[in-house]
Amino acid sequence: MLHTLAVLVENHPGVLIRVAGLFARRGYNIDSLTVCMTEDPDVSRMTIVVNGDEQVIEQVRNQLSKLVIVHTVTDLTAQSVVDRELALVRVEVSAETRSVVLQTVDVFRGRVVDMGRSNITIELTGDIAKIDAFVHAIRPYGLLELVRTGKIAILRSEV
Amino acid sequence: MSKEKTGLTGAGILLKALQQEGVDVLFGYPGGVLLPMYDALLDSPIRHVLTRHEQGAVFAADGYARVSGKVGVCLATSGPGATNVVTGVANAYLDSIPLVVMTGQVSTSSLGTDSFQEVDIIGITLPITKHSYLVKDPRELPRIIKEAFYIARTGRPGPVLIDLPRDVLAQVNVEPFPSDMKLKGYKVFGRGNNGKIEEVVKALSESRKPVLYAGGGVVTAGAEGVVRQLTEIANLPVVTTLMGIGSLPFGHPNLLGMVGMHGTVTANYAVDDCDLLIAVGVRFDDRVTSGLGHRFATKAKVIHIDIDPVEISKVVKTHIQIVGDARLVLEEMLDVLPGFTVPLVADWWKQLRVWKNDHSLSYDLDRLTPQMVIEGVGKFADENTIITTDVGQHQMWVAQCYPTVNPRNYATSCGLGAMGYGLPAAVGAQIARPDALVILITGDGSLQMTMQELATMAQNKLPIKIILLNNGVLGMVRQLQKTFCEGRYNQIQLDGNPNFVKIAEAYGILGIQVDSVEQVQSALAAAIKHPGPVLVDFTISPDEAVLPFVPPGNEITDMIVR
Numbered sequence: 231m232l233h234t235l236a237v238l239v240e241n242h243p244g245v246l247i248r249v250a251g252l253f254a255r256r257g258y259n260i261d262s263l264t265v266c267m268t269e270d271p272d273v274s275r276m277t278i279v280v281n282g283d284e285q286v287i288e289q290v291r292n293q294l295s296k297l298v299i300v301h302t303v304t305d306l307t308a309q310s311v312v313d314r315e316l317a318l319v320r321v322e323v324s325a326e327t328r329s330v331v332l333q334t335v336d337v338f339r340g341r342v343v344d345m346g347r348s349n350i351t352i353e354l355t356g357d358i359a360k361i362d363a364f365v366h367a368i369r370p371y372g373l374l375e376l377v378r379t380g381k382i383a384i385l386r387s388e389v
Numbered sequence: 390m391s392k393e394k395t396g397l398t399g400a401g402i403l404l405k406a407l408q409q410e411g412v413d414v415l416f417g418y419p420g421g422v423l424l425p426m427y428d429a430l431l432d433s434p435i436r437h438v439l440t441r442h443e444q445g446a447v448f449a450a451d452g453y454a455r456v457s458g459k460v461g462v463c464l465a466t467s468g469p470g471a472t473n474v475v476t477g478v479a480n481a482y483l484d485s486i487p488l489v490v491m492t493g494q495v496s497t498s499s500l501g502t503d504s505f506q507e508v509d510i511i512g513i514t515l516p517i518t519k520h521s522y523l524v525k526d527p528r529e530l531p532r533i534i535k536e537a538f539y540i541a542r543t544g545r546p547g548p549v550l551i552d553l554p555r556d557v558l559a560q561v562n563v564e565p566f567p568s569d570m571k572l573k574g575y576k577v578f579g580r581g582n583n584g585k586i587e588e589v590v591k592a593l594s595e596s597r598k599p600v601l602y603a604g605g606g607v608v609t610a611g612a613e614g615v616v617r618q619l620t621e622i623a624n625l626p627v628v629t630t631l632m633g634i635g636s637l638p639f640g641h642p643n644l645l646g647m648v649g650m651h652g653t654v655t656a657n658y659a660v661d662d663c664d665l666l667i668a669v670g671v672r673f674d675d676r677v678t679s680g681l682g683h684r685f686a687t688k689a690k691v692i693h694i695d696i697d698p699v700e701i702s703k704v705v706k707t708h709i710q711i712v713g714d715a716r717l718v719l720e721e722m723l724d725v726l727p728g729f730t731v732p733l734v735a736d737w738w739k740q741l742r743v744w745k746n747d748h749s750l751s752y753d754l755d756r757l758t759p760q761m762v763i764e765g766v767g768k769f770a771d772e773n774t775i776i777t778t779d780v781g782q783h784q785m786w787v788a789q790c791y792p793t794v795n796p797r798n799y800a801t802s803c804g805l806g807a808m809g810y811g812l813p814a815a816v817g818a819q820i821a822r823p824d825a826l827v828i829l830i831t832g833d834g835s836l837q838m839t840m841q842e843l844a845t846m847a848q849n850k851l852p853i854k855i856i857l858l859n860n861g862v863l864g865m866v867r868q869l870q871k872t873f874c875e876g877r878y879n880q881i882q883l884d885g886n887p888n889f890v891k892i893a894e895a896y897g898i899l900g901i902q903v904d905s906v907e908q909v910q911s912a913l914a915a916a917i918k919h920p921g922p923v924l925v926d927f928t929i930s931p932d933e934a935v936l937p938f939v940p941p942g943n944e945i946t947d948m949i950v951r
């Protein structure tokens with residue numbers, strides 16, 4: 231099963247390799263990984279989507295926590311979170327397909343951010359499932375290039 | 390913050406910081422980028438021991454750490470000096486030994502340009518260090534050194550590497566930043582989740598066939614005293630790992646011996662048959678479980694006590710887990726124990742005694758056997774005597790029949806199984822404890838891996854006694870080829886062996902040759918009595934086997950015994 235881990239790490243060079251090396255060495259499967267700055271300039275946040283059963287995930291969490299440069303590891307999977315991914319998608323368009331492609335973009339609430347002679351580039355945000363669905367829908371028209379940021383996630387605040 | 394000029398170089402600041410940590414000796418080997426370091430060392434009270442290879446330096450630091458309980462420190466130059474320490478770093482990592490390993494590095498301005506003697510030693514050692522630092526600003530040295538020692542010795546100990554660019558060491562008039570540690574992400578577990586102590590003691594009280602399985606974590610925590618108390622109060626049978634030898638003194642009636650691949654029959658049967666396994670400071674290594682974690686102690690409720698959460702449920706499914714320091718956790722068990730009845734183990738002991746009687750370790754007395762030599766050495770040992778070993782058959786024979794009474798008096802390469810460990814480790818041990826009798830028990834293959842350290846021994850007048858069990862072959866590999874390759878021996882014959890007695894003499898070390906049973910006692914007596922270093926070369930047969938032996942992949946009860 232896929233788990234989403236929020237990992238707060240020190241903001242230093244060399245931190246990413248420690249995390250990536252751990253995953254490679256122990257044979258854990260990374261589905262996606264994002265790293266970005268946070269509100270605290272000394273701390274970066276990694277959002278790691280990793281595949282494994284309960285025992286593997288427990289090991290991943292413990293191994294990550296053991297790294298000196300890791301401050302906290304939170305498994306967001308069972309929690310109430312807002313998660314998003316951003317995708318940029320370049321699609322081939324012709325006179326015949328242009329309108330149906332644009333309709334599809336509309337249905338998924340995407341935005342056209344660039345337009346060439348024979349292709350358009352679409353920006354789309356949403357959860358993983360929505361982006362997967364959009365890619366699936368658009369592929370038959372000629373998917374030229376796909377760039378995804380990987381998932382980022384934040385806990386919902388209590389109401 | 391100190392604002393006044395210290396007049397110190399980066400290297401000077403570094404050495405001050407080492408002194409702050411109580412470092413009295415470092416093992417090292419110089420090189421170009423370390424010139425500022427060796428210059429500053431002339432003005433420092435810290436003793437530098439020059440080994441003859443950087444692997445010798447790191448193994449010596451490891452031996453020093455094991456027998457003193459302190460952090461071992463070593464120093465190597467950039468490039469080849471740094472790559473030469475890699476084996477020793479891996480050794481310390483796998484056995485959780487606290488080391489601070491310092492490597493020289495090219496100047497910060499040359500980093501990343503493949504300049505002369507530049508290697509990315511941090512990258513190379515990433516998977517085998519607890520943590521590492523590349524120092525880019527000498528003002529950070531006091532903090533980094535403090536953190537490095539703290540990380541190396543606390544929690545589950547391990548090696549910390551500090552890479553020191555030449556310009557960082559050479560910079561003059563350094564005004565250091567304060568040494569306050571910044572370790573937000575580093576957690577150390579102490580007493581542990583002790584809500585479970587009662588549960589553990591209850592399980593013990595209800596058990597009819599308990600076994601305590603003790604490993605290196607007992608030694609690290611200094612828990613051997615509590616292990617003994619608990620053992621005696623509850624009349625617990627105890628098995629140990631190679632790392633855990635000495636957790637209960639050799640000869641103690643409750644000790645069943647080592648468990649696993651070359652464990653005793655009784656220990657392996659007991660673990661297989663027990664209804665409660667209290668695993669303390671162990672990691673269910675494949676040398677113990679035979680790589681069959683799921684078929685290990687299957688009849689037992691398994692309690693796992695370890696300071697490293699990563700070890701919990703890594704290999705074996707356990708029933709009660711306590712993350713904490715072995716000594717603190719066992720002490721809490723002792724506190725709770727009086728509220729419960731002690732387990733009824735009389736029948737269990739009856740069974741254990743039957744196994745013990747049927748399968749005691751024994752050897753011939755009419756020819757020169759390795760066991761005879763090792764037991765002979767044991768007769769000369771007092772409670773302060775330190776044994777180091779190399780890797781191979783002789784290491785297992787020592788584990789089986791040398792009377793280790795104190796785990797801090799015993800240093801051997803366990804997790805890595807690195808041949809060449811023994812001699813430099815003996816050097817480190819003798820320097821840590823100058824008054825102790827230090828004995829190296831080694832093989833002719835292993836000794837030749839780091840034999841150049843005889844010079845370090847000679848130069849520092851270290852009265853180490855070297856017991857060489859010389860079978861003329863790589864015995865352990867030969868035994869494996871005999872068993873698994875139908876005796877198709879290949880590349881195990883050490884025909885080019887030198888005359889070891891003459892080698893010793895060439896270094897000014899007393900050499901004694903022993904070829905017969907009659908000479909064993911007198912040679913050992915002469916060696917121990919001699920005030921200086923000695924090498925005694927015992928000729929043994931290449932056909933001596935280490936038994937019992939669980940072939941890899943067999944369950945631990947499925948042993949070759951004859």
Ligand SMILES: Cc1ncc(C[n+]2csc(CCOP(=O)(O)OP(=O)(O)O)c2C)c(N)n1
Nearest residue numbers: 781782783806808832833834835863864865
């Ligand atoms: C550095 C290293 N290389 C190879 C091995 C594989 N190995 C394990 S035991 C052994 C033979 C050791 O021979 P010796 O030191 O003579 O001891 P003996 O087994 O004969 O007692 C070898 C080659 C090892 N453990 N370490």
